[in-house]
Amino acid sequence: MQFVQNVPFFSIMISMFSGIVSSVLPEKAAKRLNAVMIIIVNIMSLWLLYFFLTADVKSYTFMMGHFPAPWGNEIRAGVLEAGMAWFVSVVMLLSLLGGRKKLFDEVEETKHNIYYILANLLLSSLLALIYTNDLFTAYVFVEINTIAACGLIMIRQNGRTIEAAVRYMIMSLLGSGLLLLGICMLYDLTGHLLMSNIQEQVAIIMQTGTYRVPMLVTIGIMTVGLAIKSALFPFHSWLPDAYGYSTVSSAAILSSLVSKGYIFLLIKLFYRVIGFEYIADSHILNVLFAFGLCGMIFGSVSAIWENDIRRMIAFSSVAQIGYIYMGFGLGTEAGMVASIFHILAHGATKALLFIAAIGLTDVSAGSRKFIDITGAAYRNKIAGVGFMIGSFSMVGMPIFAGFISKFLYAEAAVNAISWRMFPTLIVLAISTILNTIYFLKTVLRIYIPEKPEVEQEKGFFCRTWKEQKLYTVTILLFIGLNLILGLNSEPIIQLIKMGLANFK
């Protein structure tokens, strides 16, 4: 075993350990430790990805302890896992950097280091969800993820965030409960918790046909549990408040990473635990497909009705999660690739939009109403550029990430050769138009100059890039990430395909 193969283990442990250490550190040191830790995880994940691309090993398992897999714990790494780990750490770092100043304003100073504890543990749980090869380990880290996310929402304490956190907690625990029930039943049926062993047993069950009914229910409730946690359309009621009122770093992390962690677990469930051919045969994918399509339309319609820019971006997340589930629902490899690409594209773009929006509302005397952000792009130029590019990407303009994922969806739908092709294409077109309506409406509004006397009256002010260097750098890096995803899509898609092939 080469030394680089320790990377998954190291990255999980380092992020956990830094979370523990942060509890006794002063606020500034915790901040620095957090940044350094994420950068280390980032570099290590890149190294692992490079290893996979150059070496013959395409995936391997790592024993956590002295006992081999079905008895001890095990983690597993492949191209897809390494790439996701890199992406998660990049978006996490940028989200925290971009919202750092806002965090300082909105959160009591004595609670700052708790914020970094939560962020570190959240990263570790995301990494563990990405790397784990054991369903029970996954459940434990889902718990950490849920509680930490709840803390991130309510650390900015006002009535709306407490209410949002309570909602999030209730819905999320319902999801966790269903997931746990599903894991228990799956254990009862197969006698294993390790993903690859479960798959062998599931294949036997499916062939002999003994426990067909409980198997179907198990897959169903696990899928529904994870769908609730990642805010698929009819279960999305907790989302707008949770993303709309929490502090901006939390909103960016929650929308770009936390929900994607659960979706990644769902992909694992489909590919590695049950086996994609059985999933495709069952009717669960049809349900996901229908809900995904509904989410794409209703999420966008709610976003159009919204008069609050942060909540509008939050509702847009509902639509984008709908896209991802619609890709699963196609039931083909191409649909899955498109969905995974969309996870990356949405993660990179949504965090950018949240962070750019906060720049726009800050220079508009903190108001988030549309009428007040008129001309905000002139008052804070870099935030305006960031918001514009984020919107273009979400709408699906070429050269940005969103275009590629929409293109991949259309391609996958045409190649699917089933009744799903026409609904997909039609809804994709409608949803794109709706996206364009609310995003470009906002972009136009922030680029319409406001009269100087109105600006003076309402207490608006200008902010140049020199006053917010860190923020500017963050926005530029986010734009860069978006362009990388948009312009170098071919190698990335190849990577995803390679990862999926080695995923089983």
Added chain:
Amino acid sequence: MSRPISEEEYKKKLLNRVHLWIRGEADPYTDNIETKELHDNTPNEEVLERHQEDREQVIKDVFDTENNKFYKLFFRFYKVASVMCCVVLVTLLVITASYLPPKGDPTNPVNNEVAAKYIEDGMQDTGAVNIVTGMILDYRAFDTFGESNVLFVATCTVLILMRDDKKKAQKNTVEKKQYEPKADSILQQITAVLFPIIVIFGIYVILNGHLSPGGGFSGGAIIGAGLILYTNTYGFKKTQEFFTEKTYKWVSFCALSFYCLAKSYSFYTGAHHLESGIPLGTAGDIISSGLILPLNICVGMVVACTMYAFYTLFKKGGF
């Protein structure tokens, strides 16, 4: 032979005093004890009615239900739909449960090589007589590390929600007094006997976690309960002499870091098939089974601190 006695004499008799105490008319310790006046906390009808009115008012104001037919319909639909959802889910799960493998059948899928190895080789592999401890702290120690981090992150979240930093800054001593318990001498006498016993029992359960039923989680919960009893008896001021927020921070930091570092070492050596060099000792001794004993102590400390921290945070919003 009984003889009639005067009423005054009768009042002094022990029997009468006991009788009165049982009837609740007099307290034999009235002079020595500070008793709290009981006041009726159960809401009477008037209060309930007012709450109901407030609720209706809020719904009426927020949703404008009189003029808004949509919300009227929605609330009716909501009640029906929530009951329907629960009924459907319950029926589904009950039906599924009837299809699951029968309980206790030796041919069930769960009775496979995994469970067999835990039972047969557990003692040689981990050195722990208690198979459950061997499983959670050695075979599947990574999961347990996650679990103790769940406790840690939960405390952090409660800290965010409950710790009142503004009050601390004002140093409002008058308000602090309301959290202090009344000095109840019965409670104090009994606690003086019980508290050491509880803590020693908790330590016993933790230290024998690998030998007998118990372990870090249960022993830690016992010690935490003891700490809560102590606080309720002697007050926060006295508890703060040995347990402050700093203590909590450092104890959980040390315990979790030790767990993290020790297990990282063990995972690393395990993954590379190296000898960890930690002797397992003879099974059945107190000092045996390698890392399990120190890890149990760590888990116990984290659990005890978490229990106490939850209690004090909910009670007064700080340590």
